[in-house]
Amino acid sequence: QDRSIETADLAVLADRTIAVLGAGNQGAAQAANLRDSGLTPLVGNRDDAYATAARERGFDVHPIAEAAAEADVALLLVPDEVQPELVRDEVAPGLRAGDTLVVASGYNWHFGLLEVPDGVDVVMVAPRMIGAAVRDRYVDRSGFPCFVSVERDATGRAWETTLALARAIGGTLGGAIVSSAREEAALDLFSEQAVWPAILDVVRTAHRVAVSAGFTEEAVLNELYLSAEPAEVFARVARDGLFGQLGLHSRTSQYGQLRSLAALEDDGELATRFARVMHEDILSGAFAREWSRPEAGERLDAMRRQADATPLAVAEAEVRARLGE
Ligand code: NDP
Numbered sequence: 464q465d466r467s468i469e470t471a472d473l474a475v476l477a478d479r480t481i482a483v484l485g486a487g488n489q490g491a492a493q494a495a496n497l498r499d500s501g502l503t504p505l506v507g508n509r510d511d512a513y514a515t516a517a518r519e520r521g522f523d524v525h526p527i528a529e530a531a532a533e534a535d536v537a538l539l540l541v542p543d544e545v546q547p548e549l550v551r552d553e554v555a556p557g558l559r560a561g562d563t564l565v566v567a568s569g570y571n572w573h574f575g576l577l578e579v580p581d582g583v584d585v586v587m588v589a590p591r592m593i594g595a596a597v598r599d600r601y602v603d604r605s606g607f608p609c610f611v612s613v614e615r616d617a618t619g620r621a622w623e624t625t626l627a628l629a630r631a632i633g634g635t636l637g638g639a640i641v642s643s644a645r646e647e648a649a650l651d652l653f654s655e656q657a658v659w660p661a662i663l664d665v666v667r668t669a670h671r672v673a674v675s676a677g678f679t680e681e682a683v684l685n686e687l688y689l690s691a692e693p694a695e696v697f698a699r700v701a702r703d704g705l706f707g708q709l710g711l712h713s714r715t716s717q718y719g720q721l722r723s724l725a726a727l728e729d730d731g732e733l734a735t736r737f738a739r740v741m742h743e744d745i746l747s748g749a750f751a752r753e754w755s756r757p758e759a760g761e762r763l764d765a766m767r768r769q770a771d772a773t774p775l776a777v778a779e780a781e782v783r784a785r786l787g788e
Contacts, residue, residue, distance in 0.1 A: 471626035471635055473500060479563075482507050482534035484527050484554065485541035486517040488594030489567055493538060493632045494522060496601040500631040504538075505530050532557030536624065538565040538588075547576040558583045560617065563624050568651070569644030572614055574751035584621040585614040587644050588629050597633065606636025612643045649745050656750065657740040661733065670775045680778045681785070689782065 483494040484507040494517065497504045506522040507530025508514040514524045531537050531554040541549055550564075550571075558564060560582025567589050571577045579585055590597050592607035600607045611629050613621040629639045666687055673683040687693075699708040709717050744750045753759060770776060 471630035472623065473502070473627050473631055475620070475623045475627045476502055476536065476631065479535035480505065480533055481536045481538070482525075482530040483538045483540055484508075484530060484549075485539070486513045486522075486524070487540065487542075489590070489597065490538070490540035490594075491517065491520075492594040492598035492601075493540065493567075495520070495598055496632045498522075499601070500633075502631055505533060507531060507537075528553040528557060534558075534562065536563045536565065536628070538567070538628075540567055543568055543570050546571045547578075550577050550579065555580055563618075563621065565625075565628060566614075566644070569610075569612075569642075569647035570651070570751070573644040573648045574748055576751075576755065579615070582617045583615070584617050584624065586621050586625040586628070587612045587614060587642070587647065588625060588632065588634060589642075589647050590632070590634055600636070601633030604636055606633060606638070608637050609634030609639045610642035610647045611639045612641065612647070614644050649741070652745045652750060653737075653741055656744060657737045661737075667773070667775050670778070674778075680782050684779055684782050689779075 481497060481502055481504040483490050483497070483504050486494065486506050486508045490506070490508075491513070494504050494506055504522070506514075506517045506524045507527040508517060508524055509527070517524050525533070527541075527549065534557070537554060537558065539546060539550065539554065546566075554564070555578055558580050560580070563584040563586060564577075564579055566572050566577075566585070566587050569587055569589065572585060572587070577585075587610065589610040590607055591610065592600065597607060609629055609632075611625050611634070613625055616622065626635070626639070629635050669687055670683055673686075674680065696708065699711060702708070703711070709720065712720070
């Protein structure tokens with residue numbers, strides 16, 4: 464299938480009532496973009512500060528159940544962890560055959576946590592961008608990557624609806640990417656559960672080794688991340704390429720990085736660990752089942768407290784205090 468989509472036709476949305484359910488990060492941005500694309504979205508939100516802000520920006524705001532009932536196309540833009548219950552209690556009762564439910568992340572749908580009535584199309588329009596930038600990059604037309612998929616095509620028109628929505632929120636300006644809820648969810652979880660823990664472990668281990676070698680906390684933590692140099696390097700990785708950006712470092716640095724990388728390449732331990740996370744934790748559904756258990760939230764809170772008490776976190780707080788932050 465085409466991976467860059469130029470053909471999306473907004474006319475397919477012209478006579479359909481669109482509701483943005485949840486006026487938070489994504490919801491506020493997507494509602495504004497839909498409106499600037501010539502559509503008239505309703506907003507569904509609890510009656511609080513987000514609802515007031517949406518009203519002040521001129522949107523017609525309703526309780527979520529009411530907006531879902533009015534909608535032909537409902538964009539589910541509340542946090543993933545509240546979606547299963549909210550869909551069951553407030554959204555699904557308002558959906559009718561022929562309607563479209565739009566998710567912005569694949570997790571709940573792929574892992575079977577959303578009960579959506581028969582006859583309702585289920586599609587994914589998932590910006591790979593924070594909400595504020597979804598708005599800014601629509602306004603300046605620079606665009607953002609956007610994963611799109613049709614998960615259930617009950618009407619036979621789900622694909623054209625998906626493309627039109629992606630275009631209306633600005634998701635085709637940067638080239639929409641045909642994906643699936645499975646792929647989007649699995650890759651997100653893989654980054655979170657394989658890539659980032661490895662990076663956190665690298666920083667934690669580097670801190671321990673460098674401090675044991677007698678160097679000061681200030682120097683070590685600034686070298687590792689407090690200076691924000693890694694953020695600069697990652698920005699250039701996105702712009703110039705993983706290896707393309709090496710030219711921005713000194714030749715000593717380039718030689719040292721590539722020499723040490725070559726020495727790591729024979730070691731299959733990381734690939735084995737990553738494959739185990741991908742297959743045994745993520746694709747098997749084991750992680751999703753564990754995270755759905757009621758006690759998982761408490762476990763997260765306990766792990767956050769433990770992380771805040773590690774030697775690195777304590778040293779970081781002391782260094783920040785000394786630096787007067
Ligand atoms: P937010 O945390 O910004 O969503 C908050 C919205 O959800 C608010 O409107 C809030 O309303 C409402 N809400 C929160 N809890 C409840 C509840 N229990 N009942 C009813 N409404 C509730 O979410 P995001 O915009 O970050 O995420 C929305 C979707 O977009 C998710 O599927 C996410 O995975 C996806 N996404 C997010 C990205 C991001 O960068 N943030 C990027 C791409 C996709 P209230 O005012 O009542 O609190």
